[in-house]
Structure formats: C-alpha cells, structure tokens
Amino acid sequence: MKIATVKQLFIHPVKGLTPQVCQHLSLTAGHGIQGDRAFALMFLDSEKPKQPKVVPWMSKKHFAVQNDWPGLAALDCNFDEETEFLTVGRQGVELVRENTSLSEGRDRLSGFFTNYLTTLEPNKGGRHPQKAPLQLVGNGKTSRYPDREPVHISIISQATMDDLGEKTGQILDVRRFRPNIVVTGIDAWSEFDLVGKQLSLGDAQITVTAKIGRCMNIEVDPETGDRDVPLLSVLKEKYGHSYTGVLATVESDGVVAVGNILQVLND
Numbered sequence: 001m002k003i004a005t006v007k008q009l010f011i012h013p014v015k016g017l018t019p020q021v022c023q024h025l026s027l028t029a030g031h032g033i034q035g036d037r038a039f040a041l042m043f044l045d046s047e048k049p050k051q052p053k054v055v056p057w058m059s060k061k062h063f064a065v066q067n068d069w070p071g072l073a074a075l076d077c078n079f080d081e082e083t084e085f086l087t088v089g090r091q092g093v094e095l096v097r098e099n100t101s102l103s104e105g106r107d108r109l110s111g112f113f114t115n116y117l118t119t120l121e122p123n124k125g126g127r128h129p130q131k132a133p134l135q136l137v138g139n140g141k142t143s144r145y146p147d148r149e150p151v152h153i154s155i156i157s158q159a160t161m162d163d164l165g166e167k168t169g170q171i172l173d174v175r176r177f178r179p180n181i182v183v184t185g186i187d188a189w190s191e192f193d194l195v196g197k198q199l200s201l202g203d204a205q206i207t208v209t210a211k212i213g214r215c216m217n218i219e220v221d222p223e224t225g226d227r228d229v230p231l232l233s234v235l236k237e238k239y240g241h242s243y244t245g246v247l248a249t250v251e252s253d254g255v256v257a258v259g260n261i262l263q264v265l266n267d
Contacts, residue, residue, distance in 0.1 A: 002190075004262040006201075007158055008174065008182040013079035013086065014136075015040040015145040016065030018222055019175050020078050024257040027204040027250045032144060032151040033180055035081060039100070039138035040145040041065075041113050043128055053106070055137045057149050061127040064117060064134055067215050068126035074225030075116070079140050086140070088112065091223065100140055109136045120225075123216060148247075154212060155181045155191060155262075156245030163188035167238045168229055175222040176231070177214075177244055183262055189239075191246050198265045204254025205265070211243040218244070 010019035015037040026034040041064040042051060066072045075095075078087045086109060087097040096112045098105035114134045122129035138145060146152060156179045165172040174182055181201070183191070194208040218231045235242045 002186045004157070004183040004186045006181060006256060006258055006260045006262065007184040008179075009256065009258055010175075010178075010180055010182075011036040011038075012178060013039055013077045013140065015063055016060075016067070016069075017072055017075055017077045019178060024202075024255055025180065026253075026255055027153070027201070027206070028253050029250050030151060031142075032146070032153055032250055034141060035079065036153075036180060037145045038140045038143050039079070039086070039136055041134045042137045043130070044133045044135050045130075051135055051137055053137065054139050054143050057145060060147055063145065064113070064128070066220060067217050068122050068128060069117065069120050070123060070216070070220045070227055071120035071225035072116075073217075073220045073222045081141060084140060086136075100136070106136050110134055150249070152209065152247040152249055153180045153206065154245055154247055155179065155183060155194075155208070156212075157186050157188060157191045158182055158184045159186060159188040160191065160244055164231070164234065164244065167234055168231065170229060172229070172231075173222055176218045176220065178217060179245055181256070181262075192243070194246055194264070198251065199248075200261075200263045200265055202254050202256030202260040204250060204256060205252040206248040206250055208246050208248045210247045212245045212247055214242050214244055 009022040009025050011022055012019050042062055074090055076089045084099055084101040086100050088095050098109045100106055118131050156177055161172050192211055198207045219227045219229055221228045232242055
C-alpha cells in the first residue's frame with residue numbers, strides 16, 4: 001500500500017447536519033471520535049413527551065436527518081467544546097447561537113430547528129416525513145448518535161472522490177460523503193483493500209471493518225441542501241456498486257492530526 005496521509009478531519013456535531021472542520025481529533029476505544037454525532041434532533045411525536053438532555057442511542061428513524069430532509073444540509077453547525085455554545089448558520093450568516101449547557105438555550109435551539117423543518121420538504125419514502133416538533137438531545141461530548149449502534153469512524157480517499165468527480169464532470173465537495181477522515185496519497189478505491197486490516201492513525205489504532213454503502217445523502221449539495229448530482233446512479237452504472245469509503249472501529253485511544261500517516265500494522 002502507498003503511504004496514506006491525513007488531508008482533512010471532520011466531526012458532525014449534530015447528527016444529520018453538516019460537518020465541522022478540525023485540525024485534530026480525539027479517538028477513544030469503544031466510543032469513536034469525541035464530539036462526532038454528539039447531538040441529535042429527536043422528533044417529539046404526540047405520544048412522546050419532552051425527553052431528558054441525553055437519551056440512549058436510537059435508530060435514525062427517531063431523528064431529523066439529511067437522508068430524509070435534504071434541506072438540513074444547508075445549515076452549518078459549529079460546536080465549541082470549551083464554551084458549550086452551538087452556532088448554526090447558513091451561507092455565512094449566523095442564524096442562532098446558544099449555550100447547550102443551559103435549558104433555555106437548548107429550548108431555543110430546539111425551537112429554531114423545529115421552525116426550520118417547517119420550511120423543508122422531505123424525500124419521498126422518508127422514515128419520518130412528518131413535521132413534528134424537534135428536541136435537541138445530547139451533551140456535545142460523551143453522547144453519540146451514529147447511524148449504526150456499534151461505534152465507528154469513516155475514512156475516504158481524496159483520489160476516490162476525484163475519480164468519481166471525473167465520471168460526473170464535476171468537482172465534488174467532500175462534505176457530501178460525510179467523512180471523519182480524508183486521506184491522500186493512495187489510489188482511487190484502494191481504501192477498500194484495507195477492510196479487515198489493523199492500522200495506526202496518529203497515536204491511535206483502528207481496524208477497518210467494512211465498505212460504506214451509500215444513501216441519497218451524497219446526492220445533496222451541502223451548500224444549498226438541493227439534490228443536484230445523481231451519484232448513486234453513477235456509482236451503480238460506472239462501478240457496479242454503491243460504496244465509497246470505509247468504516248473502522250477504534251481499538252486504542254489516541255489523537256490524530258492533519259498530516260499524520262495512516263499505516264497498516266498487520267500486512
């Protein structure tokens with residue numbers, strides 16, 4: 001394998017919304033990445049009262065997510081772990097900024113997201129297409145609401161995105177693929193060869209477990225929230241599959257930073 005270098009790092013402070021650029025990430029065995037999918041927007045249906053600040057992991061059907069509500073992608077989220085402020089904006093304009101440690105701040109954030117959802121239209125076949133009230137759940141740090149209950153992180157090669165972009169005739173925004181780690185220096189699609197291997201990543205060790213099967217999220221422009229490129233069809237027609245990137249579990253704690261090397265340990 002060629003040397004893979006970490007090019008970009010992301011967390012997604014709120015499940016189903018846009019990523020936040022980071023220069024380094026803290027990886028914890030059994031937990032994943034601190035701050036990633038640490039908040040979520042839970043639907044409060046008529047039979048479901050207001051929930052505690054932190055709820056256990058649940059499947060995505062209980063939350064408002066981009067796969068069902070593509071317009072959520074247009075919101076930019078930034079969480080400051082030190083101050084516990086969550087800032088939400090759109091195209092450079094700040095829309096709301098509140099302290100998530102305060103109940104009144106969380107209520108205002110929940111109200112903002114509830115009102116924003118009323119302006120959107122869900123995808124056909126959405127898991128939860130009703131515009132029910134939303135509650136922001138999670139503490140921004142130790143809580144985790146990934147799509148899969150087993151904790152994972154995601155990795156994709158820049159060359160893979162470049163190759164796919166050539167097939168579509170466009171430069172693809174990496175945020176479409178919602179990765180945690182973007183690596184450069186390896187061939188397109190060669191991250192698939194890492195499945196089953198243990199690797200060092202900064203100070204941490206990880207095991208790559210599976211390819212990532214994609215949904216309609218990758219077809220959504222992260223700037224506008226509009227579905228504009230039929231990437232699922234391109235993947236199936238040009239490559240015969242609907243995978244990009246790989247999932248991995250964290251085996252030992254550590255910190256990874258931009259510029260670190262991803263190195264196979266058990267070749």
